[in-house]
Amino acid sequence: MKILVSDSLSTRGVEVLQQAGYTADVKTKLSKEELLEEIKNYDGIIVRSATKVTAEVIEAGAQLKIIGRAGSGLDNVDKEAATRRGIVVMNTPGGNTITTAEHTIAMLVAMSRKIPQATASTKAGKWEKSKFMGTELYNKTLGLVGLGQIGTVVTKLAQGLSLNVIGYDPFLASERAKELGIELVELPELFRRSDIISVHTPLTNETRSIINAAAFQQMKDGVMIVNCARGGIVNEQDLFDALQSKKVASAAFDVFEEEPVKPDHPLLSLDNFICSPHIGASTEEAQENVAIAIAEQFVDYFKKGVARGAVNIASVPPEALPMLQPYLGLAERMGLFQAQLIDGAIEGITVEYCGEVSNLTVAPLTVAVLKGLLSPILETVVNTVNAPFIAKKRGIEVKEIKSSDAGEYTSLIRIHVEAGKQTHRLAGTLIHKKDPRIVESNAYPVEVIPEGYMLLIYNVDRPGVIGMVGQILGQFDVNIARMQCARAKKGENALLIIGMDGPPPPKVIETIKQEKDILSVRLVDLTQSP
Structure with a gap:
């Protein structure tokens, strides 16, 4: 098997593939045209967030059997096009859970205490203590939109800071929420009660711009917003307006609708907005974890047929x-x-x-x-x-x-x-x-x-039929491996099943069909079965 690694990946992941006997070629920063040409030669491709595995790329990958994302999001992979082609798509959703949750908390604390702004001011030779008045997190209400793996870890970390956590997730059982110490609420109530709101959902048609101008109107004055999930969940223009009007006191983003974010993006001009360049999963530990995980998943699929982490196949x-x-x-x-x-x-x-x-x-x-x-x-x-x-x-x-x-x-x-x-x-x-x-x-x-080749013969239940069929097969030098007869009731139609060592000549079937007590003849080929 040949695997193309088209985004930066820890060398440990590449080593796992090579130790399994596969060729793993690391070719990053390929142009669209280069990727379309390269993908023709590979059985699998491993990406992170930079490579766009579009329908065009998938169609060009004539040998492609598997697409792997070293991370959780799959916005850059056309899953429907891959499924149509019978290509497995898998990710490693648990590999960067801790680091992304920690980054969320880091952004929340940095935002509430204005640490990036204070750092820039101090480095510029100023000492503006009164300008950077912060906000305590103690006993504030944190509203989490999405309570999957990352949202669950954020909950535990936030509770350690004495934040009260409420959450919205239509797929989380109330018993599980109770175990986590989370109060489940509907989205409008979360908007109304939260001092801080953090999103932890994938980007779908349902979650795109789920936090928008109408949502901001339902929130407290001075609410704070965090997005370390996916660009597009928070409407960026509506957030800009809400930050300018101070309806939203501050916001912290690790992700944007368009990445890399353009230098003239309106949000970057605001003092009450802080950001990072999509580094939520960027720790040495997380990068090694997801690299090893996706490589091991490739090996398991190719060698054992086990599709761990697959998103378009029933996983076992x-x-x-x-x-x-x-x-x-x-x-x-x-x-x-x-x-x-x-x-x-x-x-x-x-x-x-x-x-x-x-x-x-x-x-x-x-x-x-x-x-x-x-x-x-x-x-x-x-x-x-x-x-x-x-x-x-x-x-x-x-x-x-x-x-x-x-x-x-x-x-x-x-x-x-x-x-x-x-x-x-x-x-x-x-x-x-x-x-x-x-x-x-x-x-x-x-x-x-x-297994093998079989003739299924429906016939009238009369003496001599089995002998007649056996005689015809003998005439054409067809060896019978096994044979059995079945009938529902005496005197009604019967079923004769004959297993053979190989496929019979077509003339055999036609000859049997012509006999008067034969109702139908079918050849069943199971030589391609597992």
Whole structure:
């Protein structure tokens, strides 16, 4: 594997990749044209915030399998374009949590005590004690917008300074907030009650300009604002107006909508505004942590198929993988098996998990079913990254059902596929928790090892059919590896499944189809299954 490191990365991260046997080329400050040319030769790319991995770059990366961000934000990566191409996108959200939280507190203290302004004045030979009157933090109310990993650490640090913390996060459970000592409130109440407001959310359509002129009107006079999260969450023009009018006493930014920030940016002209050049994650410890983390995630994905930190694929905790892995193989084989038995466009898929398997993380199993089901019917390469995306784009409804009842089995996976105005059913299990078996096909009880080439023959349940099929296969020198018959009731139609050592000549299938008791013949190829 060849990995392009296009932004500055700790040498420890590069060493991890090299020790795994990969080529890791560090080429920073590439122009757009240079990046488009370079990316053609690489299986993976590691970036920080400088490199823009656009849809154009992703399309140019013909070999690209993985995009990694050494850090938390992914604003500079087109995740949808990567998902369409089946490329894994991953980040390291925990690697710079502590350092970003510490920087937030540092900015808050520096802002409240006007330390940057006092430093500049003193270095200029002045002694302006009365000019830099500060504000105590003790017993003030800090409002946090977003209570993820960084917001949680900021909470602990702020409580150590005797700040009262209230927070807004629609995704945080009230029990967890209570454990952290945070009072959860709605956004308007947070604006109304806070002496200081700090944002800790990603930049999305919902959070863009969430703090704007209307929000400032709801706040206390003399409120202080901190943004060490993402540029654009606070509307910069509205903040400029609020700082000028003193509605906002002061503000501290580590991030801007456009970076690097231009020297003539209006906020830079204000004495009550302090800033830093997006250095929230810039400590030696944090940079080494995220570099090692993203490199190890690359190695795990390439060597073990474990996608830790992935944002566009159902992730499996490493400790759960040994138990889940056999089911992943079964699920994909079931999808691949079923795909070769249906006619018409797929409209819906229901995957039912019964027994012990229902207690596992089943999302990756459903994705494996989709991968197997869609791979034979599409020219596009289908993998575990883009399979859900492709299903959604094709209007295929996907459902999951869990049940504790697996009947006579310890675990059972059933898939129901709606296609061509018919419902096709398939059930599978693991023997000894490791060997995959198909145990039901459209109400026919079977026990099929899902591997290699198979003929599925639906026939009238009469004597002589099996002998006739065997004779035809013998005429064409096709060796039978295994064979079994199934029927729902005596005298009704039957199912004959024949496993072969290799693919039969096309004339074999046509010859069998011409026999009077044969209803249909299907060739199933599972040689590409995991």
